[in-house]
Amino acid sequence: MEILQSLEMKEHDFTVLCSKLKVRILDILADFSSSQNTFLRLIQMRRRVEVLIAKGLLREAEKQTEKLRVKAATLEIFWFEVEALHLKRLLMAQRNYSEISREELLKMKSKLKKKTSAFQQLSEFQFDSSLLFMQFYRDGHLNETSDTYQSFLRESAGHCESSLARYVWHNTRGFLYGRKDEAQRSIFEQKMAIEALMQLPIIDNERWYYLISAINNICIALCNAGDFHSAKDYREKLRQLPGKRKRLSYRESIFWWQHILALDFYMMLEGADFKRLDQLLTNLHLALKQHDFSKWYRAYFYYSAAYALFIVGRFDDALQWILLLLQNPHKEIPEEIYRFFLLLHALIHFESGNFEIASVLLENHKRKLRKTKNIYRLESLFTRFLLRAVRANGHKLREMAVACLCESRKLLNENAQERKVLDYLNMDIYLEALASAASFYRIYQEKKNKDV
Numbered sequence: 001m002e003i004l005q006s007l008e009m010k011e012h013d014f015t016v017l018c019s020k021l022k023v024r025i026l027d028i029l030a031d032f033s034s035s036q037n038t039f040l041r042l043i044q045m046r047r048r049v050e051v052l053i054a055k056g057l058l059r060e061a062e063k064q065t066e067k068l069r070v071k072a073a074t075l076e077i078f079w080f081e082v083e084a085l086h087l088k089r090l091l092m093a094q095r096n097y098s099e100i101s102r103e104e105l106l107k108m109k110s111k112l113k114k115k116t117s118a119f120q121q122l123s124e125f126q127f128d129s130s131l132l133f134m135q136f137y138r139d140g141h142l143n144e145t146s147d148t149y150q151s152f153l154r155e156s157a158g159h160c161e162s163s164l165a166r167y168v169w170h171n172t173r174g175f176l177y178g179r180k181d182e183a184q185r186s187i188f189e190q191k192m193a194i195e196a197l198m199q200l201p202i203i204d205n206e207r208w209y210y211l212i213s214a215i216n217n218i219c220i221a222l223c224n225a226g227d228f229h230s231a232k233d234y235r236e237k238l239r240q241l242p243g244k245r246k247r248l249s250y251r252e253s254i255f256w257w258q259h260i261l262a263l264d265f266y267m268m269l270e271g272a273d274f275k276r277l278d279q280l281l282t283n284l285h286l287a288l289k290q291h292d293f294s295k296w297y298r299a300y301f302y303y304s305a306a307y308a309l310f311i312v313g314r315f316d317d318a319l320q321w322i323l324l325l326l327q328n329p330h331k332e333i334p335e336e337i338y339r340f341f342l343l344l345h346a347l348i349h350f351e352s353g354n355f356e357i358a359s360v361l362l363e364n365h366k367r368k369l370r371k372t373k374n375i376y377r378l379e380s381l382f383t384r385f386l387l388r389a390v391r392a393n394g395h396k397l398r399e400m401a402v403a404c405l406c407e408s409r410k411l412l413n414e415n416a417q418e419r420k421v422l423d424y425l426n427m428d429i430y431l432e433a434l435a436s437a438a439s440f441y442r443i444y445q446e447k448k449n450k451d452v
Contacts, residue, residue: 042072042080049087053094062091076164076200078119085112118161125168128152132172137296137334141420142179152176166196167210174217181419183225190218208252212238216259223270235263257287258297265304272448274312281305299325299337306344307425311444315352322348339368340424343383347425350386359390378411378421385431401434 045068052061069084085108092100128148136142142149152172160166174189193214200207215238222231242248242256264280267273284301287293293301302325309318322345330338346361366383369375385404389397408428411418421427426444433443 038075039077042068042077045071046080046083053091058091058095062088065091076162078115078122081115082112082119085115118165121161122165122168125165129168129172132176136179139335141336142176149176163196163199167193167214170196171210171214171217174221178217178221178224181224181416183221186221187218187225190214190221194218209255212241212256212259216263219263220266223267228267228271231267235267238263254291254293257291258293261287262297262300265301265308269304269308270448272445274308277308277312295332296334299328299333303337303341303344303424310344310348312441313439315348318348335372339365339372339379342368343379344425346386350390353394355390355393359387362387362390376418376421377415378408378418378427381407381411382427397434398437401431405431405435
């Protein structure tokens with residue numbers, strides 16, 4: 001109130017001023033980014049048409065409307081293309097349909113129907129795809145019996161009405177086949193997704209996220225197929241993407257960084273190549289300070305760092321990353337990542353000989369498993385094995401590991417879904433190392449290099 005009085009302003013005047021300032025700031029921000037933002041450029045074209053109509057310059061408005069329609073059609077931004085067709089009809093009506101033939105009007109109607117259909121199809125694909133990705137990031141697994149899941153796998157891409165629809169279709173299929181461990185089919189779908197995206201003349205905004213997602217997915221599929229050489233080529237393409245844009249927004253930069261770092265860790269772990277581990281950890285420390293990564297990626301980075309350090313036997317360093325994650329509220333950590341964090345935490349203490357701490361953590365993990373619907377039998381089996389080993393203070397460890405290894409191999413052969421556990425923790429390799437009294441690091445490298 002003192003400030004208002006000093007400015008000789010009433011409270012109502014101040015509220016109005018704040019509103020006007022907010023609108024002005026938004027306008028400035030829009031103008032600042034409009035040169036890089038195709039969507040905003042189309043909005044500006046639409047505004048020009050409104051001004052021309054208000055001034056009664058209908059013929060010029062028709063020309064600008066056609067420019068808007070062509071630009072929107074080229075970029076497959078259907079909402080603006082449909083809007084341009086509506087504007088054209090409105091302008092015809094305002095001129096009492098002079099010089100307009102019935103065939104021209106019917107042709108516009110047919111075009112409107114076609115574009116509306118394409119827009120509806122693309123929207124449905126995008127939302128259905130988002131439902132699948134949401135389930136994966138939230139729950140850590142997919143419901144393969146759902147209609148949404150099945151619809152993407154049972155139909156061909158021939159029914160796609162636009163390049164963007166084909167991109168969403170192939171990208172989602174590539175992701176699903178990757179989760180099904182069908183690497184070659186996943187690679188094919190992701191290549192088709194990138195090809196569909198390259199049909200568009202401009203990659204910006206939402207399409208920037210599309211392209212990064214497609215390249216990321218093909219890298220993962222190539223790693224799963226053992227083709228690390230090609231995976232590195234695609235990762236390099238991903239690294240060079242920012243150079244193809246004049247300016248990145250804050251969110252675009254974060255999205256790119258998330259995928260670059262995640263791929264670096266994924267390829268290191270899958271290729272068992274830990275020579276750059278310390279450099280990666282340094283990069284991660286800096287990135288976590290500078291960027292507001294999503295909760296899922298932040299948790300993934302903490303876990304990947306801890307797991308990599310555990311593999312190479314640096315248990316104290318691994319615990320530091322474990323504790324960093326546990327400083328976050330439980331509700332902010334994806335459920336499945338949180339469960340495997342608990343298990344990895346217990347495993348680190350078990351390897352360090354801290355059996356009492358390991359026992360408490362394992363009991364906590366066991367209770368967690370009882371509450372979740374997504375219980376992997378391999379995860380439960382491994383937890384029970386560790387609890388028995390802890391209670392035996394490490395005695396008869398080799399015999400217990402042999403028995404657990406036999407049972408785990410049987411589970412993995414009977415149910416392909418159980419292999420998803422190995423995306424978080426290579427329990428089969430760990431058990432084999434215990435059964436052969438060898439170091440986990442050595443057996444891990446032998447197995448991964450053999451796969452390659």
